[in-house]
Amino acid sequence: MLSTTESAEPVGRREQNKIDTRRAIADAAFDLARSEGPGAFTAEQIAARAGVSRRTFFNYFHSAEDALAVRIDGFLELALGVFGRLPQDEPLFDSIIRAFSETTRMEGLSQHGELFRMANSDPDLLRAQLHSWERAEVLIAEALRRRLGPATHDLYLTALVGSVLSCTKAAMRDWAATTAEDATDSGEQLEARILAALTMLRDGFSGPVAVPLADGTAGAGDGAGSQPAEAAVPPPHRLA
Amino acid sequence: MLSTTESAEPVGRREQNKIDTRRAIADAAFDLARSEGPGAFTAEQIAARAGVSRRTFFNYFHSAEDALAVRIDGFLELALGVFGRLPQDEPLFDSIIRAFSETTRMEGLSQHGELFRMANSDPDLLRAQLHSWERAEVLIAEALRRRLGPATHDLYLTALVGSVLSCTKAAMRDWAATTAEDATDSGEQLEARILAALTMLRDGFSGPVAVPLADGTAGAGDGAGSQPAEAAVPPPHRLA
DNA sequence: CGAATAGTTGCACGCCGTGCAATCTGGTGC
DNA sequence: GCACCAGATTGCACGGCGTGCAACTATTCG
Known part of the structure; x- marks a missing residue:
């Protein structure tokens, strides 16, 4: 774990x-x-x-809210750690997707769902959480620069990282809002949403991507009316 | 104006x-x-x-910082207003890009640059600004749902809007950090960055997009070493 | 005009966040 | 083991924050 x-x-x-x-x-x-x-x-x-x-x-x-939001920092630092340990020669998006996928196996995941819901009724907590994501954005951008090379354009880097984190955030929000976190497949539920959101990002949001359900059928991912594609995890590379 | x-x-x-x-x-x-x-x-x-x-x-x-961040709300509400007035039959990304492009012509744009820089030395101000973007995210997601239809999947919507705003934010940060806002072409500088960032998003970040400079040459948008494409504004539809 | 409604103000209160100096605790060298 | 020191904890004090409340003032409407 x-x-x-x-x-x-x-x-x-x-x-x-x-x-x-x-x-x-x-x-x-x-x-x-x-x-x-x-x-x-x-x-x-x-x-x-x-x-x-x-x-x-x-x-x-600095504040009571910060003491709560520190868990978000933990989640994101964990994801960053996983990302850093992935092979650098695989496609970038595969690494990103697998880093966050992997991180859904962390301990205490269920608390994150609660945290997200708490933020709905406490603006200061929401701000603290947003700040956590923001700080992580900087760290991840640095890691990405190390991977892509120092000549990588700043705007490309920050836009990419911001988008990736936005998608992850959206996935976690959706998960927190719809999934009972004491469910045994809570982690898989989150993983599926992260996978779907990041896949949509990789495809330039050309269409919605279905959230694959545990039973094998695709969830109602109906976007603009067209048939949503289903996301799949990248090939099973091993962690270095 | x-x-x-x-x-x-x-x-x-x-x-x-x-x-x-x-x-x-x-x-x-x-x-x-x-x-x-x-x-x-x-x-x-x-x-x-x-x-x-x-x-x-x-x-x-609610706080001194909120009184500053309200300008961000203004910018984003303006963009939302422009977006709502665009023809609904044009490609979605064209509307999004033009909405933000158009908004760079607003009055008092230069203050936004200052505001972004101020946030670097005042964490509370940064939080207030992040909260502004967050609130706008909800509003824009609603507007987008009205345009795409009520059946549009939540995750698709929130991931898309979050990514779009992240790219815009990244563009504005880059602009604020690199551009003297008393320059006469300050607005164009911002517009070019927003265009580049949103174009990268539309292309699934398959590669960096150059920021076109005012003199016609492309800026150093070197990403992974490949030749960066140059972004172009969508065809000149007229505002409704 | 006079009543009703909406906005402003002063006051008071508990809590916040931090500088400072005193105190305590774990690490280090003898 | 002991003395010493750097680092962590604590209490105190202070200015500022954010809000409920009641009194007051300005606008609206009949």
Whole structure:
């Protein structure tokens, strides 16, 4: 299982404490958001639940919403990590698609669905999440530049990365809105949507792409009335 | 000249006062951001400069940053308006491209460049701007659904609109970073970038598209090393 | 004009986010 | 083990934020 915190490196007590604290705060924030509702709790409450002072909370996060949105950062950093480990000689879009596909296997995926829904009723949380995507955009653009070469035009890079993330975001929104995340195939549901959205992007949105369902039939992906094509995962390269 | 506030409708005193106040506040905020630097002024100062009370400021905007970001909303609403007035039978991407192209002729375009640069040094301003794009995404998706038909799949719509806006955003960022906005061809510079970015999107990012320069030569749009194609505006349909 | 309605203002309150100095804790060299 | 130091936590204080509320003022309408 992919993990946000996996790191076999020997790490000192100090560093480990920081990681633990950061995690404790993020978890406390998420628990509170669940029980009290998004935007209906204070930094003080988060700190108390995490067992630190209010001041320490603000040493780790700028706001309560940031403590929630940090999970989005985790998801995107994970995807970036997977992308970096893919063979550089395969078609670019295959790498992109597989990076995000793979990342849907991460632990704690279900929380992301909740997070997206929470953002619907808390504008500040939405902003924090948008900021997370924005930060990831920069990181991914850098990684892409390393892969495509330093001469790659900026506009091409940023437009591409922005579009890819927009499609992924759209897929996750759709997934969060329509899928019960305690379902056993929740991950596959998300993966199918990401695949569909990124395939549409690769095809220049010339037409809608159906979201393949678990039972093998294609979902109602009716766009402009034409018959939607069905997306398929790229050939099964192995992770390096 | 396109205008954010143009409206020939007969409007009562009450309504006009609100419009004036809103504008006065937004202008005051922008002036302050210029003179004091983004994030270096208070709501109280904005209110004072706009000639209203602090409380009234908060009746109009949720924060100082929102008062700045409202200009982004204006730009995007303008583009949406142009899009709605285009003939519905032309190719979708032609409409999209021309809608944004056209909008670069708006008044006060230069301020947008400044706004983008300000966001680099003020995270809260960046968040407010991202929120503006997000809100516009919803509006544009609705307009697109009206055009494509109510059966259009949600994921197709949101992925498309998100990508289009990401490309436009990328174009504006690039423009803001590279172009002196007091240049006489500032508008054309932006238009060329938007055209290039949206053309790349339409082509599924199969390769970079050069940004045509005013002198007729193509700019250095070198992507993966292949020869970049040059973008061209769609045929000159007339606005309805 | 007078009543109704909509917008403005001052006030008060709890919370936010951060600089600062005191304190505590884990790492390092002896 | 002990002394020391860098780094992390904490309490405190302060200015600013964002909003509910009630009083006040301006516009609209009969």
